[in-house]
Amino acid sequence: MRRLLLAGLIALTVLPVAAETPSTSPKLDLETIMANPDWMGQAVENPYWSVDGRSLYYSVKRDGSSVHDLYRVDPATGNNIKLDAAATAKAEGAAVYDRAHRRAAYIFHGDVFLVDLGSGRRTQVTRSALPESSPRFSADGRSLQFRETNNWYVYDIASGVTSPAAVLKFTDDPNDKKPDALGQQQLDLFKDLRENKQDKDALHANEQTLAAADPTRAPQPFYLGDKSQLMDTELSPDGRWMLVLTQPAHHDDGKAPDVIHYVTDSGYTETEAARQYVGRNDPAPQSVLLLDLITHKSYPLATDNLPGVKDDPLKAIRAKTIAELQKAGKDDDAKALKAPDVRPVIMYTMDNGSPGIVWSDDGRNVALEFLAVDNKDRWIASVDFAHHALEPQHRLHNDAWISWGFNDFGWLKDNRTLWYLSEESGYSQLYVKPVDGAAKALTSGKFEVSQPQLSNDGRWFYLRTNKVAPYSYDVYRVPSNGGDLSRITQYGGMDQFTLSPDDTRLAVLHSSAYVLPQLAVQSVEGGTSRDLTHTMKPAFTAYHWIEPKIVEVPSSHGAGVIYAKYYGPENETDAQASRPAVLFVHGAGYLQDVKEAATYYQHEQLFNNLLVQEGYVVLDMDYRASEGYGSAWRTAIYRQMGHPELEDLLDGKAWLVKNHGVDSKRVGIYGGSYGGFMTEMALLRAPGEFAAGAAQRPPADWVTYNDPYTADILNRPELDPEAYKVSSPITYAANLRDPLLINHGLIDNNVMASDSIRLYQRFVELHKKNFWISLYPLERHEFEHADAWYDEYRRINELFETWVKPAASN
Known part of the structure; x- marks a missing residue:
């Protein structure tokens, strides 16, 4: 964004360009500093490891354009290559692996690819108009699961056949339609109509019997009624279950204001609908259905057993406002503010846009993360599949509001122990909890923990923390079964990291005051890092920029120190x-x-x-x-x-x-x-x-x-x-x-x-x-x-x- 054309190529070198001394540094002017930011250089974005873990891919915005070019770098030599169209066609996406580490899969240009790691053979699984996402191997490793919008598909590796995991229809089952009084009268009167209906019912029953006994057929649809609309789905790795997230159909989000475009291609004033104003309507509550794909049955997962979900954290404010409305004679408005018996909930949406639903690798456990619509509570719950019910695992309450971040969660490799971030101590820290046991903090202190990544072998958590000082961020790691939190990188300005497939190295994006994010590689044991990119422009680095001094301003209002x-x-x-x-x-x-x-x-x-x-x-x-x-x-x-x-x-x-x-x-x-x-x-x-x-x-x-x-x-x-x-x-x-x-x-x-x-x-x-x-x-x-x-x-x-x-x- 905020870009215009500026000539010059990105310099991809390892060594930084030395800044000029203050006496020779050019004098600043508004024309220069407010020019298209391409003159500064470009940030390195979205690094990920190649399937074999020998290379790293990353993207860089092209000067004068919003197009991003794909690069590949060899971490051992630092050799960078900008991929042309032909080379990009042979590139890979960020990979996932089966548990035996014999196969990998990834998404590239919206399609699914499968790689045999022994032979290197690459198979294109899809070639479709709509993009696929979320590739994952089944628990037994025999199939590859992926989604296209909210539809899940299963690719059988041996046969090469792809089939839908489930077919969802948000209508009533036409075969369950009962005749009304007039229709029943017709059936009572006319033998031919009765026989026609009996024959139709028999054909349907026979079709269901054949479908249940024949795995080569597409699955029979789930008819979920017309009172709900689909928000998301999540398939279990063992293919047995699907969770379906819904909200009431035809929910009225309230009137949206218009944005008016005065300078347009057409020469006419044009309007564009924007987001709704706060308070124009309540956010739509959400519900979860558990589908048994084997028995073809569905079960609603009630949330009324979540601890505190029947409380009203706004009770005092509600009572005051209702009293004021009643005093003003606005009884209808006062009645509209009555607290619900059970607070509505929504599913937390994670940073990658997926719902707060995470399956264990074996598909035998799943965790769901709910937020109260008033955002005073966050719950993590597992599912009791035998009783088709939620089992609360953790409640986080805040009298103000739950943070928009620090809500990551998942499963350890034992498939029965949850891990999650929580602000319950006042700072985001990492916790583990067996589904039938007590929680334990893996980190503690007055610092923030974020971006937790569990190593592929399950032994370590790698984390972004500001333990040294609030303004200084680096990668740390802690044993997943508890132990010391140890520092891995020494940047202070660490932005993002990703672990190599063999758990030995970290690809790290780091930056500083006048250096946009750059890529480096680092051993997980610490030690010296290796810089792999330098995309800043000589014209920019030639200036003698003022290094901002981080200072501590004392608060006169009891807030302690204000960093600046x-x-x-x-x-x-x-x-x-x-x-x-x-x-x-x-x-x-x-x-x-x-x-x-x-x-x-x-x-x-x-x-x-x-x-x-x-x-x-x-x-x-x-x-x-x-x-x-x-x-x-x-x-x-x-x-x-x-x-x-x-x-x-x-x-x-x-x-x-x-x-x-x-x-x-x-x-x-x-x-x-x-x-x-x-x-x-x-x-x-x-x-x-x-x-x-x-x-x-x-x-x-x-x-x-x-x-x-x-x-x-x-x-x-x-x-x-x-x-x-x-x-x-x-x-x-x-x-x-x-x-x-x-x-x-x-x-x-x-x-x-x-x-x-x-x-x-x-x-x-x-x-x-x-x-x-x-x-x-x-x-x-x-x-x-x-x-x-x-x-x-x-x-x-x-x-x-x-x-x-x-x-x-x-």
Whole structure:
């Protein structure tokens, strides 16, 4: 995204390019730093091992295009090859293996391939218009399972025959249709009709008998009725069971707002439906069916035995709101807020988009991960196949909300022990639990554990953790049966890793402040790593970029330490005693920007360099709600978005004044998305604290944002209207006294441009001064065009130069 054509080829070398000294480094300008980011270089993406484990594949975005090219590198020699079309056709996808490690399978260009590891013979299993996914060998290794959308297929390796695992029809069984009163009268009256029906029934019964006795036939359909719609399916590795996830048919998601396109190919104004607003309708509850593919029977898996599912964690808020509605004479609205007897649940969706259903390798156990629709509880349950019922295994409760991440789970190689991540200690840690035993923590401490990968031999878990410091991430490992957590890599800026098929090496993506993710290989025993790529551009590395200093800002509100990145002149002693400063506020709310790895905000980081060149100092803070600091830090904003974060930003300003000679009257603030929201909250809830602010694509009223994100933090607006009122900038519009620039893409379908336009109208009606709005007709939430980036930051720079930098103006 945000790319335009820029000439130059990616340099694929191992050695980095040395940066120039400050005296020879070119002077920065907005045209350069806001140009198409291809001039910086490209990130290495999606690394995976070849089937034989001797090579690594990865992709790199092509300059001037959104096309990604596929590369192959030999970890032993570092030899990189960019694959042309002919070579790409012979490449492989990320492989899965059977338990005997005799065969492998993978998806490539949406089709399924099978490889005999002994002979190297490759067989193309499918060649279809729709893409296949999720290849997996059956428990006995005789067949290969895969899915096409929600339909599962089984490829018998010996015969080469592919058949559907099950046929699902969301209609009533036409053979079970009972005659109504008139129809029964007809049967009672006419012998021929009775005989016709008897013959039809006999034919159907005979067909079912033949099908049950003949494995060469396609399976008989499951008729699941027309009251539900299919959401997902998961087939057991032994082929015996299928879990079917459904929700009520024809669920009304509520009216969706329109995004209006003013600059179009057709020359006419066009509209596009966007996501629904929070609270326009309840999320659809979900249900799970267990299908026995052998006996051809289905069983609903009731969730009413999940511990706490009948509780109402919002009881106090509900009672207060109902009382207020009744007092106002809104009895119907009050009745609509009555708590359900059993809270509805949905299935957790994992990062890869699949539902929270994981089978053990042998297919004899399965775990399901549910979330309460109010997102105050997460449950992991197994299935008692004998009684066709859920068996609760773990409950995680949070009075605020369950994290969107840290919900990974699965099975150990013994097929009866669960592993899962949980924030129950206050930080994401790894646990194991036999289905009939007690849970045990494999890791503990005030740090976060994520990306757990179980080794192929089942002996080790490899993990991403920030044990050394909140901002420093590396790969660690811990024995799956318990033991010491040991560090494997030494990057500090480790982003992602994948284990080799033979469990001996790690392919690691790592980055740093001005180096986008690069690929390296590392022994699982630790030691020296080998860099395999360098895709940064010489023109970019030629600059003497400011290395951000990670600092600790003390909280004056009992929050402990707030980590931040400080950008200042190389020689602080030569700096002026009273200087201007800018606070950059990262977006996404739950995002960590204070890390040793590359920032998501590359353009903003370069702009921060420009600001320092122009005499400012810059502070970028991981305010409360940021990722990486535990659940209490994350949920501090529950029902009060913009309040704890503002306290942290003001502490950051005070720290700059005390420690870096900053003039308290000459501090600006800017950010995008959540950072834009915080810019507006800073100016409107703390007028006079900031000389000026620039808000990019900011949510100004949370009632017009989406459901899962907003309802988790603020509950639903009809239930907790006070939380929305105190958390929305538009509530405080009357407080505007400091210059505010708002920039927004007109076709933003995440935070609607209407948010900024509505706030702008409030300022107009309140007769406010010194507020501006810039609208960009071809930009969505993330700007894509260099001209728009340049224009946006030219306006921000001019705002700061006019209202923040000059001491006399304040």
